[in-house]
Amino acid sequence: MQAFFKASNLELINRFHKVDGLIDLANLLEVDSSELLLLFYGLRRGGGYYKEFSIPKKTGGERKILAPDSRLKFVQRKLAYVLSLVYFGRPSVHGFRLGRSIITNAECHARKKCLLNIDLKDFFPTIHFGRVRGLLQAKPYGLSKTGATAVAGICCFWGKLPQGAPTSPVISNMVCAKLDYELQALARGEGATYSRYADDITFSTQRRNLSENIVKFENSSFIAGPKLVEIIRKNGFEINKDKIRMRFLTERQEATGLVVNKFPNVKRSFIREIRIMLHMWRKFNLETASLFYGMKFPGREIYFPEIVRGKINFVKLVKTERDPTYLGLAEKFNDLVGKPVFKIVPIKDWPDEEYIPAGHRYRAIETLETIFANADKEILISDNFLRKDIVGLLEKQVGRSPRLKIRLLFSRGRYKSEERKYAECIEAIKKMVSLHKDLSIDCREVLPGGPHGRNIIIDREEVYHSGHSLDQLGSRADSIIRMRIQSAKRDALQDIETWFANSAEIPLI
Numbered sequence: 001m002q003a004f005f006k007a008s009n010l011e012l013i014n015r016f017h018k019v020d021g022l023i024d025l026a027n028l029l030e031v032d033s034s035e036l037l038l039l040f041y042g043l044r045r046g047g048g049y050y051k052e053f054s055i056p057k058k059t060g061g062e063r064k065i066l067a068p069d070s071r072l073k074f075v076q077r078k079l080a081y082v083l084s085l086v087y088f089g090r091p092s093v094h095g096f097r098l099g100r101s102i103i104t105n106a107e108c109h110a111r112k113k114c115l116l117n118i119d120l121k122d123f124f125p126t127i128h129f130g131r132v133r134g135l136l137q138a139k140p141y142g143l144s145k146t147g148a149t150a151v152a153g154i155c156c157f158w159g160k161l162p163q164g165a166p167t168s169p170v171i172s173n174m175v176c177a178k179l180d181y182e183l184q185a186l187a188r189g190e191g192a193t194y195s196r197y198a199d200d201i202t203f204s205t206q207r208r209n210l211s212e213n214i215v216k217f218e219n220s221s222f223i224a225g226p227k228l229v230e231i232i233r234k235n236g237f238e239i240n241k242d243k244i245r246m247r248f249l250t251e252r253q254e255a256t257g258l259v260v261n262k263f264p265n266v267k268r269s270f271i272r273e274i275r276i277m278l279h280m281w282r283k284f285n286l287e288t289a290s291l292f293y294g295m296k297f298p299g300r301e302i303y304f305p306e307i308v309r310g311k312i313n314f315v316k317l318v319k320t321e322r323d324p325t326y327l328g329l330a331e332k333f334n335d336l337v338g339k340p341v342f343k344i345v346p347i348k349d350w351p352d353e354e355y356i357p358a359g360h361r362y363r364a365i366e367t368l369e370t371i372f373a374n375a376d377k378e379i380l381i382s383d384n385f386l387r388k389d390i391v392g393l394l395e396k397q398v399g400r401s402p403r404l405k406i407r408l409l410f411s412r413g414r415y416k417s418e419e420r421k422y423a424e425c426i427e428a429i430k431k432m433v434s435l436h437k438d439l440s441i442d443c444r445e446v447l448p449g450g451p452h453g454r455n456i457i458i459d460r461e462e463v464y465h466s467g468h469s470l471d472q473l474g475s476r477a478d479s480i481i482r483m484r485i486q487s488a489k490r491d492a493l494q495d496i497e498t499w500f501a502n503s504a505e506i507p508l509i
Contacts, residue, residue, distance in 0.1 A: 004078055005030060012082050019147040025154070029078045039072055040153050050157055050164075056297065066162035076166040079154060083170045086141060090180045094256075095197040096169030102256035103318060105197045106264035112193070112204035115253045115260070116215050118224060119243035123199035124168055126237055127161040127175050129153075135175055172198065179235040186227060190214060197256045204255075215246060222246040258318060266318050271325060274311050278332045281308070308333060309341065316342075 005012060007030070015028045022040055026033035043049060049072045054062040068076060089097055094105035109115055120126075129152055135141070136148035143151065155167040162168060180196060187194035190211035193204045203214055213227035224232075224239050232239055247253040249261065258264045280289040281304070290304035312333055315326045330342035 004081070009085055013085050016082055016086055017142060019150065020144045021146045022150045024147065025079075025150045028082065029075060031075055031078070035071070036075065036154075039075060040150065043072075043153060043157060046158060050162060063163070065164040066157060067164045068162075068166075073166060075154060079151070080166045080170050083167065083174070087170060087174050087177075089173055089177070090184060092180055092184050092195045093173055093176075094195055095200075096173060101317075102197060102258060103264050105195050105200075105202070106255040106258040106260045108193050108195045109202055109204040109253070109255045110260045110263050112249070112253070112260075113206055113208060114210055114246065114248050115202065115204040115255065116210055116222075117243070117245040117247075117254065118201045118203075118228075119240040120199040120201065120232070121238045121240040123237070124161045124163040124172065127172055129156045129159045131175055131236065132156060132161065132171060135171075169198070176235070179231070179237065182231045182235070183228075186213065186231060195255075200256055202255045204253075210246075215244075264318060266315055270311070271315070271329075274308065274315070274329055277304075277308050277311075278329070278336065281336055282332075305337060312342065 007015070012028065015024075019025050019028055022037055023033050026036040029036070039049065049069050050066040051069070052064060052066050054064050057063050067073075084098070092108075094100040094102070094108075132152040132155060133145075133148045136143045136151055137145060141148075155161065155165065155171050157165070161171060176196065183196070183201070184194050187203055190213060191205055191207055192210055192214065195202050203210055211225065213225045215225050215228070216223050222244055223241070224244060229239065245254075253260050254267075255264075257267075259267055277289065277293065280292060286304060290302050293304055293307070294300070294302040312326065312329045315323075315329060319326050321327075327344055330344055334340050334342055334344070
């Protein structure tokens with residue numbers, strides 16, 4: 001967006017704080033002053049600068065969108081860029097900010113014991129002209145009344161913030177600055193994590209329950225806590241009581257539409273929907289599939305290939321371009337359209353310096369664990385709870401028929417109380433392995449090192465050392481990745497560090 005301005009970002013910031021009317025605003029945005037005057041007074045009279053339409057909500061009903069015309073949109077986009085330069089959001093704000101997304105918002109709440117979702121009622125219409133003008137007059141923006149009126153007049157329509165205007169997202173974040181500060185302080189005081197994406201507010205914690213100041217269980221349902229309600233009302237908003245959702249770790253937890261029980265992921269139902277659409281397209285034809293899908297949206301023109309492409313791109317955004325689920329959907333789409341719309345790179349062509357994680361999560365002591373397959377086509381693990389990561393590696397990262405060995409590394413001397421769990425893990429792996437040909441299991445025991453020792457697996461050789469860094473291991477450790485696993489028992493906290501070789505050499509059968 002900087003390319004639309006001749007001035008530098010610093011000059012734009014300095015000019016913004018000196019805006020004292022429409023002429024100054026036109027100079028700031030580098031647009032014709034007469035055209036800006038026409039837009040400003042046309043909007044005050046309710047001129048036809050917006051096109052209104054509705055889109056269906058997932059929960060039912062419709063969401064009204066006001067889309068500005070090309071002239072107004074151009075001015076608002078430039079104004080939104082300037083506002084983004086003077087707005088400094090808190091870390092808890094993930095909506096409509098550079099480098100932030102629904103994925104970064106979901107990552108804040110992954111692997112939490114309980115999670116609360118709430119929704120602000122009529123978020124954009126609640127922000128009226130007076131609030132916007134008052135915000136711009138106050139610190140840290142400090143515009144004059146005429147300058148604040150000029151900016152607010154371009155941003156508002158019929159005295160409210162229109163949902164669909166380019167300026168509405170950043171203005172809403174600016175209005176919510178105090179709300180974010182107070183809710184973040186509330187969460188910190190109660191041992192919770194807070195984040196906001198537009199009108200979606202999420203709290204989560206590693207404790208058994210969230211504080212009653214945040215959420216309460218009353219009359220067989222969860223309601224917002226008194227302190228939470230007080231802060232939101234004080235800042236001019238209202239909670240949508242129909243959209244209060246409390247989920248625990250044993251249930252499917254969601255944040256901004258992504259499943260976050262282990263790590264941000266798309267819903268299985270979303271993947272199934274894409275597969276159904278591709279199946280109908282292949283089995284029948286494009287016209288039939290379009291008509292069938294269009295029954296969901298009567299009266300609207302459906303561009304079926306673009307809808308499918310957009311859904312697959314969303315999977316790519318969340319799961320990354322190397323995820324087998326995305327690669328399978330992209331390959332089917334390319335076959336149907338007859339051209340390589342999605343670029344698919346085989347595993348054997350991936351750069352050697354990059355690795356293939358099977359998944360990651362935090363243990364009770366919040367120790368990050370990542371599983372890799374090594375160049376010897378073995379999967380080495382040292383914890384029973386990683387069996388799901390093994391399944392994820394086999395099904396997602398390697399292929400349907402991988403030639404791999406699974407080594408379950410455990411120590412009877414250290415984990416006597418968990419021998420039964422390891423035995424169950426072996427049986428579970430054997431059952432899973434039976435579904436894959438050319439897959440074998442090799443289990444062996446590894447004696448524990450000292451409290452500060454390491455057990456290192458390098459090319460099937462065990463090396464014990466104490467206190468050495470990665471650089472001190474020599475050239476054979478150049479392509480080794482470290483994984484730290486810590487015992488959850490506080491009275492016997494010991495470390496095992498396992499080093500895995502580069503996984504880039506794994507072939508697909």
